[in-house]
Amino acid sequence: MPTAHALPSGPVAGARRHVAQMADGRSGALARTPAPAPPPPVSGTAATDLSESALRLGREIVDLAGFLEEVDKDSAALNALLSDLRAGAAEVAAANASVSENARAIGAATDESARLAEDSTRALAAAVTRIRDLANWARSLETRIEALEDTLHGVAESNADISQIAMQVNILAINASVESARAGPAGRGFAVVADAVGALSQRTKTAADKVGDRIRTLDAWAEDLRGAAGQASGMAGEVLEQAEQVGQRLGRTSEALQGIRGQGADIAEHAVAIEQGGMAFDGAMDRMRWAVQGSVERVSESRARLDGLVDLSEGMVQAAAGLGGDMADARFIALVRAVAGRVSAAFEAGLARGAIDAGRLFDQRYAPIEGTEPPQVMAPFTPFCEQVLPELLEPAAAEDARIIFCAAVDRNGYLPVHNRRFSQPQGPDPVWNAANCRNRRIFNDRVGLKAGRSTAPFLLQTYRRDMGGGNFVLMKDLSAPITVGGRHWGGVRLAVTY
CATH class of the missing domain: 3.30.450.20 (PAS domain)
Structure with a gap:
């Protein structure tokens, strides 16, 4: 154990040098100075007081170091949270950029859809006009077919009259032939005429029968054509009605597309505002992150310095014990x-x-x-x-x-x-x-x-x-x-x- 007249050059001397450095405002190695005068003797009571003071100092320093450790952890957690927030802001910015791009794409697609809708509306209007003309033509065709049927009916009646007349002429020719035969030679010339008239009436009747058959065929065709024309007219009416409904829907679609176009423009405008706000937020986050990082570094530095003070106080306790202090x-x-x-x-x-x-x-x-x-x-x-x-x-x-x-x-x-x-x-x-x-x-x-x-x-x-x-x-x-x-x-x- 050192004597009371020789203070060891251990922790206590180091502490004194450290205090002298802080008093002079210096750090690092001491400047070269002449050797100081020998220190006064240290009594056991002084060593005990030094020991107790060092213990109290160590306790306070450790408590403060623990507090700084918690601050350090909280600062590190805050720094990590800020990093997460910055990453989240970057994701929001990326998503917003995607929204802006999608809004522009929606605007372009809406414009193209509106143009196509307008073209379709014009084409449909032209088609409606043609369909209406077709329907009117089908209705007029039905009317003309009805007139044709009436004409055919008249022709059929006339042909029936011709056939009836031919039958009567044929009967008269037969009667004339009979009478000419009774007249003998005097009626031969009349018989020739009667035979010719009979043959002519027979051919007339045959022709009338054929005409009747054809008229009936034409009448059946006209009936079928009239039915087909009626169906065509009805279908044309239905198509016309559907086309008009499609035209109305296209009109509403065009209006909706215009609304979507306006909303897309609003989205793009808001996206620009969000992007500007995100840039400002990103800058603020960077400044906050650097400030927190600086605080973390300063807290870490303070902890390191406190650890040095703890080591110093522990060295003082050991030195006091070496000086004969009565420690608790x-x-x-x-x-x-x-x-x-x-x-x-x-x-x-x-x-x-x-x-x-x-x-x-x-x-x-x-x-x-x-x-x-x-x-x-x-x-x-x-x-x-x-x-x-x-x-x-x-x-x-x-x-x-x-x-x-x-x-x-x-x-x-x-x-x-x-x-x-x-x-x-x-x-x-x-x-x-x-x-x-x-x-x-x-x-x-x-x-x-x-x-x-x-x-x-x-x-x-x-x-x-x-x-x-x-x-x-x-x-x-x-x-x-x-x-x-x-x-x-x-x-x-x-x-x-x-």
Whole structure:
């Protein structure tokens, strides 16, 4: 232990240099100055006061660092949210561009459809005119066919009269032939005439019969033609009515297309406004994102500087203990050093009796345990530690009501064996597991790594213990190194509440 007249050039001297740098407004290495005069002696009371002040300072710094850590997480979450918002805004802009393009396409298609509708309306109007003319022609044809039928009926009646006259003439010719035969030679000339008249009347009757047959055929044709003309006229009327209905629908379609065209123009106009608003929003998001990013960087820098202050306060505590200060945690320091000594001895005894070899004891390969959350791992030395550590750690954890746990960690913060109440089998709730299943886990945070890697006689740290579910407890972590055959294995951690 240094004397009261020789202040060590360790953490306290470093703290004084750091304070001098801040007072001079300088950073980095000190300018070369003449050696200062020897400092005044430090009494045990002053060392105790320094130790207690350093502990209080460390507690406040750790609490502030925890607050900054939460701010850092919130800032990072906000930054991620802003990135998501920016990505969402980009998607909205892309969708809006697609809407604008579709609106223009709809406008072009609507114009083309309106043009086609107008052309169709004009073509249909011309067709309606022709159909109306056809219907009128069909109606007039029906009238003319009726007149033709009337004429045919008249011809048929006249032909019937001719046939009747021919029959009567033929009868007269027969009678004349009979009378000429009775007259003898004197009536022969008259008989010749009578025969000629009879033959002529017979031919006339035959011709009249043929004409009658043809008239009846023509009459049947005229009847069929009149029926067909009537059907054509009716169909033409139906087609005309349907064409007029189609024309009305085309007119309404044209009006609807004009309405769609107007709505498409409105959509395009609103899309332009959305695009302009999106550009302004994107710019604001960029400015906000850079501001948040700057805040994140400043918070991270502040956390790093606070970590340095924590290290400084811890060094001051160690220096005060080295100066003979009567620390309130002296009994806990003695306890953790004693437990570390017993663990070191137990490990060396295990090597000596062959319970484990040095290769497995110092093997830092960790195998994940499937289905665990938070993740648990196994190391080659875990089974050995589970056999020898509980009887050394459990009594120490029960030494004082303020002791939360006593556990051993290797140089990577791996904790193979915890106290029984923190070594429960994992269940389905990760939050409960985080608080109650803390064995076989790696705690490679700042405190865990420093406790596992420190080779100083003891280390006193202040930290916020994560109990899961967003719950933290402010604690003091006292640790002492575990050495096996002169080789550093890790450290014993003793967590004590304030």
